[in-house]
Amino acid sequence: xxxxxVVSEGPYTHQAADTAYQFVKAALDKGHEVPRxxxxxxxxxxxxxxxxxxxxxxxxxxxxxxxxxxxxxDLVVCIAAAQRRGLxxxxxxxxxxxxxxxxxxxxxxxxxGQLIEMGIQTDRLVTFGD
Amino acid sequence: xxxxxVVSEGPYTHQAADTAYQFVKAALDKGHEVPRxxxxxxxxxxxxxxxxxxxxxxxxxxxxxxxxxxxxxDLVVCIAAAQRRGLxxxxxxxxxxxxxxxxxxxxxxxxxGQLIEMGIQTDRLVTFGD
Amino acid sequence: MSTLHTVNxxxxxxxTLSSCLGHCLPxxxxxxxxxxxxxxxxxxxxxDQVKARMGEVALYVLDGDLKARGIDAGKxxxxxxxxxxxxxxxxxxEHDRTQSWL
Amino acid sequence: MSTLHTVNxxxxxxxTLSSCLGHCLPxxxxxxxxxxxxxxxxxxxxxDQVKARMGEVALYVLDGDLKARGIDAGKxxxxxxxxxxxxxxxxxxEHDRTQSWL
Amino acid sequence: MSDxxxxxxxxxxxxxxxxxALESLEVVLIGAAFEQDVSLAFLDDGVFQLTRGQNTDAIxxxxxxxxxxxxxxxxxxxxxxxxxxxxxxxxxxxxxQEITYEDEDDDWEEKPSIRVVSRAEMAGIxxxxxxxxxx
Amino acid sequence: MSDxxxxxxxxxxxxxxxxxALESLEVVLIGAAFEQDVSLAFLDDGVFQLTRGQNTDAIxxxxxxxxxxxxxxxxxxxxxxxxxxxxxxxxxxxxxQEITYEDEDDDWEEKPSIRVVSRAEMAGIxxxxxxxxxx
Numbered sequence: 001x002x003x004x005x006v007v008s009e010g011p012y013t014h015q016a017a018d019t020a021y022q023f024v025k026a027a028l029d030k031g032h033e034v035p036r037x038x039x040x041x042x043x044x045x046x047x048x049x050x051x052x053x054x055x056x057x058x059x060x061x062x063x064x065x066x067x068x069x070x071x072x073x074d075l076v077v078c079i080a081a082a083q084r085r086g087l088x089x090x091x092x093x094x095x096x097x098x099x100x101x102x103x104x105x106x107x108x109x110x111x112x113g114q115l116i117e118m119g120i121q122t123d124r125l126v127t128f129g130d
Numbered sequence: 131x132x133x134x135x136v137v138s139e140g141p142y143t144h145q146a147a148d149t150a151y152q153f154v155k156a157a158l159d160k161g162h163e164v165p166r167x168x169x170x171x172x173x174x175x176x177x178x179x180x181x182x183x184x185x186x187x188x189x190x191x192x193x194x195x196x197x198x199x200x201x202x203x204d205l206v207v208c209i210a211a212a213q214r215r216g217l218x219x220x221x222x223x224x225x226x227x228x229x230x231x232x233x234x235x236x237x238x239x240x241x242x243g244q245l246i247e248m249g250i251q252t253d254r255l256v257t258f259g260d
Numbered sequence: 261m262s263t264l265h266t267v268n269x270x271x272x273x274x275x276t277l278s279s280c281l282g283h284c285l286p287x288x289x290x291x292x293x294x295x296x297x298x299x300x301x302x303x304x305x306x307x308d309q310v311k312a313r314m315g316e317v318a319l320y321v322l323d324g325d326l327k328a329r330g331i332d333a334g335k336x337x338x339x340x341x342x343x344x345x346x347x348x349x350x351x352x353x354e355h356d357r358t359q360s361w362l
Numbered sequence: 363m364s365t366l367h368t369v370n371x372x373x374x375x376x377x378t379l380s381s382c383l384g385h386c387l388p389x390x391x392x393x394x395x396x397x398x399x400x401x402x403x404x405x406x407x408x409x410d411q412v413k414a415r416m417g418e419v420a421l422y423v424l425d426g427d428l429k430a431r432g433i434d435a436g437k438x439x440x441x442x443x444x445x446x447x448x449x450x451x452x453x454x455x456e457h458d459r460t461q462s463w464l
Numbered sequence: 465m466s467d468x469x470x471x472x473x474x475x476x477x478x479x480x481x482x483x484x485a486l487e488s489l490e491v492v493l494i495g496a497a498f499e500q501d502v503s504l505a506f507l508d509d510g511v512f513q514l515t516r517g518q519n520t521d522a523i524x525x526x527x528x529x530x531x532x533x534x535x536x537x538x539x540x541x542x543x544x545x546x547x548x549x550x551x552x553x554x555x556x557x558x559x560x561q562e563i564t565y566e567d568e569d570d571d572w573e574e575k576p577s578i579r580v581v582s583r584a585e586m587a588g589i590x591x592x593x594x595x596x597x598x599x
Numbered sequence: 600m601s602d603x604x605x606x607x608x609x610x611x612x613x614x615x616x617x618x619x620a621l622e623s624l625e626v627v628l629i630g631a632a633f634e635q636d637v638s639l640a641f642l643d644d645g646v647f648q649l650t651r652g653q654n655t656d657a658i659x660x661x662x663x664x665x666x667x668x669x670x671x672x673x674x675x676x677x678x679x680x681x682x683x684x685x686x687x688x689x690x691x692x693x694x695x696q697e698i699t700y701e702d703e704d705d706d707w708e709e710k711p712s713i714r715v716v717s718r719a720e721m722a723g724i725x726x727x728x729x730x731x732x733x734x
Contacts, residue, residue, distance in 0.1 A: 001455050006597070008464070010140070012214045013172050015396045015616050016370075018659055022426070026447035032455070041487055041599075042143050045175070048216030052226045057214075057661050080490060084142045084187075086178030086232060096182045100230040102216060112494040119595040120469055120498065124454050126368070127462040127598055130617075131353050136732070138362070143483050145294045146268075148524055152324070156345035162353070171622055187526050210625060242629040249730040250604055250633065254352050256266070257360040257733055260482075263726055270478050270509045272553060273377050279611070279643050283722040295481030298512065303554035324522025328480050330515035330529070335554070344522070359609070359731040362619075365591055372613050372644045374688060381476070381508050385587040397616030400647065405689035426657025430615050432650035432664070437689070446657070461474070461596045 003027050004122035005037045006115065008129030010045035011060035012053065017046050020128040021063055028071050035122065036074040037064075038115045039107075041129065044082040047075070049104035065106035075107045076114045133157050134252035135167045136245065138259030140175035141190035142183065147176050150258040151193055158201050165252065166204040167194075168245045169237075171259065174212040177205070179234035195236035205237045206244045262287045264355040268294040268362070271306045280361045281309060286316035291343070291351055293322040297329060300340040307337055314339050322348060364389040366457035370396040370464070373408045382463045383411060388418035393445070393453055395424040399431060402442040409439055416441050424450060469594040470501045475510035477599065479529070480520065485513045486528050488599035493531075496538035503593075504535075507546040507586055511553065514545065514560040514578070529561065536565030541577050548583045604729040605636045610645035612734065614664070615655065620648045621663050623734035628666075631673035638728075639670075642681035642721055646688065649680065649695040649713070664696065671700030676712050683718045 005024055009016040024034050039046055051061050068075045077087060082103075083096075089109050093101035103109060119125050135154055139146035154164050169176055181191050198205045207217060212233075213226075219239050223231035233239065249255050265284050271277035277292075277299045284290060290313075292299050299306055300321045310319065314337070323342040326333065333342055343351065352358050367386050373379035379394075379401045386392060392415075394401050401408055402423045412421065416439070425444040428435065435444055445453065454460050473492055479485040495502060506514060513529070520527040535543070543563060550556060563577040581589065590596065608627055614620040630637060641649060648664070655662040670678070678698060685691060692715050701707040716724065725731065 003451075003454065008599075010172060010175075010215065013618050015658070015660065019370075019396060019427075022447045022657075022659060023450055027451045027454075030448060030451050032451065040491075041483065042140060042172070045140075045215065050216035050218050050223070050228050050230060050232065052213040052216075052218070052228070054210075054214075058659050061216075080184075081487060083182040084184075085140065085175065086180035086182075086191075088180050088182070093180070098180050098182070100180060100232055102180065102230055102232055112491050113497070115491060115597075116471075116495040116498045116500070119471060119597070120500065124460060125595050125597070126454055126460045127464065128370075129462065129464045129598070130370075133349075133352065138734075145481050145523070145525065149268075149293060149325075152345045152522075152524060153348055157349045157352075160346060160349050162349065170626075171619065188524050211622060242626050243632070245626060245732075246606075246630040246633045246635070249606060249732070250635065254358060255730050255732070256352055256358045257362065258268075259360065259362045259733070260268075261726065268481065270481070270512075273477070273509045275375050275643065276611075282718060283642075283725060285722055285726050288726075295478045295509070298478065298509075298553065301554045305552040305554075307554065325480070328518060328520040328523045328525065328527070329478070329512060330518040330559075332517070357728060357731055359725060360733045362611070362733045363591065370616065372616070372647075375612070375644045377508065378476075384583060385507075385590060387587055387591050390591075397613045397644070400613065400644075400688065403689045407687040407689075409689065427615070430653060430655040430658045430660065430662070431613070431647060432653040432694075434652070459593060459596055461590060462598045464476070464598045 001124060002033045002035060002122040004118040004125040005034060006127040007037060007039050007043035007046060008041040008127060010042035014130050016128040016130060017060050034073055036076060036118045038118055039077045040081055044077045044085055044087045047077045047087055047104055047107040048102045050102050061104050065104055068106040077107050077109045079109050079111055082109055131254060132163045132165060132252040134248040134255040135164060136257040137167060137169050137173035137176060138171040138257060140172035144260050146258040146260060147190050164203055166206060166248045168248055169207045170211055174207045174215055174217045177207045177217055177234055177237040178232045180232050191234050195234055198236045207237050207239045209239050209241055212239055262355050264351045264358045265290045266358060266360045267292055267296040270295040271299040276361045281313050284317050289318040289320060289351055289355060291320040291348065294325055297321050297325045300336045302335055302337045311337055320351060363458050366453045366460045367392045368460060368462045369394055369398040372397040373401040378463045383415050386419050391420040391422060391453055391457060393422040396427055399423050399427045402438045404437055404439045413439055422453060468501055471595045472590060472593040473504045474596060474598045475506050475513055476508040478509040478512040480525055484599040489528060489531055492540060493538060496540055502540050503542040503544060505544050505586060505589060507549045511545055511549045516561045532561060533563050536577060541565040543577045544586060544589055545578055545580050546583055546586045547580050603636050606730045607638050607640055607725060607728040609640045609731060609733045610648055611643040613644040613647040615660055619734040624663060624666055627675060628673060631675055637675050638677040638679060640679050640721060640724065642684045646680055646684045651696040667696060668698050671712060676700040678712045679721060679724055680713055680715050681718055681721045682715050
């Protein structure tokens with residue numbers, strides 16, 4: 001089956017991004033397809049490449065980047081939610097006149113239409129949030 | 131009186147940073163002193179200078195920076211909470227080998243001791259969070 | 261010696277106001293801010309629990325949060341007092357400590 | 363046609379599980395994850411409300427979240443079934459839709 | 465799978481204290497362009513999103529409640545509000561904004577978008593969807 | 600104002616679902632160096648932070664519960680746990696970790712740090728503080 005996933009809360013603060021990660025891994029292990037994960041609300045904070053968690057804790061952004069690269073998952077960060085919260089890729093930073101960007105490899109910024117499209121094109125949709 | 135303030139939630143997602151801002155303004159207007167505001171948990175996300183909210187919404191980081199500069203408020207961002215969540219100043223970015231930094235003017239990164247110190251040195255402490 | 265308690269969550273979705281009311285002492289004040297202002301609505305399922313403590317505990321509601329949510333002050337429990345951010349500051353300084361119920 | 367409902371908040375602090383139980387239909391499944399696993403504790407103030415729906419609604423608990431919180435499976439309401447993340451995936455595919463009660 | 469899916473947006477949180485209500489509305493507006501069968505559910509504290517007379521001047525946050533009245537222009541015309549949720553909060557339908565749409569199948573007559581339903585009816589509406597998005 | 604203030608850390612949230620419990624503990628550990636009069640309150644869902652046998656292997660999140668047992672070394676020795684909160688959750692004191700400290704005023708005798716108190720006693724403890732930090 002095709003399963004779409006929404007992550008609505010930021011890393012470390014809520015368990016949502018962790019549970020979503022474990023769920024997606026299990027779905028892939030069972031042979032299901034997870035074509036896209038959509039990061040919305042504070043979920044966009046998962047995509048920052050500037051996170052430096054303590055050595056003995058998991059690195060949530062790197063976990064997602066690695067999983068996405070191995071399984072060709074489209075990690076989409078909502079542009080409207082990301083702009084509010086200070087998550088920008090190189091293009092967005094230029095367009096907004098900002099002197100830095102912080103989106104990690106494997107994530108791409110796009111619109112809310114990608115969330116609706118995921119709802120239309122997948123067989124199931126599961127949301128992890130607060 | 132000396133009033134210390136803690137902000138524990140991120141901008142836009144929760145109202146905490148807004149309420150804290152209105153409270154601090156009112157306290158200063160009444161002649162009280164607010165020597166320091168400590169940003170902890172997701173509150174550290176207030177300090178990013180990369181935020182680009184819609185034109186018709188308030189810019190929470192800029193509101194804090196302006197208020198702090200006008201009234202010499204020490205805006206302290208907890209280093210441990212900030213590292214987890216990808217908030218770095220120039221020094222921290224260098225130290226951690228990161229290619230970008232995102233802390234706005236008026237905020238400084240420091241340790242949790244600054245929170246305890248604020249509790250000891252102020253007459254009242256008020257926390258805004260979730 | 262008295263305490264200002266602040267609560268910021270809707271009491272219909274969250275047990276925080278209920279816990280606060282169970283721990284505040286006579287002479288204390290409870291200030292409802294943000295989504296907690298709904299806790300002062302007359303005729304709600306929470307109203308009796310709030311009113312039961314109002315003889316000994318003063319109830320305040322942050323006016324700006326009330327207006328933001330379209331709640332007319334006339335719909336509040338009798339005796340609940342509306343304050344602005346300046347009144348919030350006064351409540352903080354008039355009581356010996358502030359406990360934020362998060 | 364049936365629904366998998368997921369709940370992730372402690373029912374002692376938050377009304378979400380209660381609302382979910384009030385809206386799920388016979389044949390549906392409720393999966394408790396993250397802080398909601400406490401909702402399956404036998405002998406708690408929530409236990410009767412949960413058990414009242416268990417004749418017609420299946421109750422699952424995410425095993426990893428239970429162990430993380432130090433709750434032994436023997437302390438759960440009788441009939442609550444523990445599943446892993448793989449079982450979570452099966453529940454999603456076996457039901458027609460998933461409703462996340464956030 | 466048919467070409468058109470039934471999408472339900474579930475709103476259970478009050479406005480302003482958190483951003484979920486506003487960002488939910490942003491999804492609904494974008495989603496309207498996809499011509500799916502869209503419904504909105506307001507239950508529990510979500511019913512507070514629809515109160516009339518919201519004025520956010522003092523808190524410095526944007527008042528997004530007028531946007532609900534524009535939903536009809538986006539052909540989003542089914543806003544289900546749970547009666548029990550209103551009652552528990554001491555509210556009646558009269559405390560909510562009037563939200564209407566022009567019915568193209570009925571000579572563009574103006575009709576109410578808000579439909580107050582019982583908890584049992586709400587459960588039935590939820591069970592009749594292809595996709596449920598929660599905020 | 601005396602040199603030593605009474606600090607109370609109030610814990611009302613369960614562990615792991617959110618980070619508050621962990622980050623609260625980080626404040627307590629740092630705060631210990633300031634030699635104030637420190638107490639911790641565990642009530643409502645906060646009592647779940649202290650359950651014994653926590654094992655987070657399957658969820659991939661760090662298990663911080665052993666840190667509570669180190670608090671005695673930091674001279675943090677007063678952990679008040681509310682009895683009513685335990686009971687409502689179907690828990691007894693036996694479900695909690697044993698946390699002890701060595702009492703320097705009593706020939707370093709090992710004593711329990713957890714003190715189960717009634718709701719009324721907890722209210723009294725809260726009212727007896729200079730600074731209350733909530734997580």
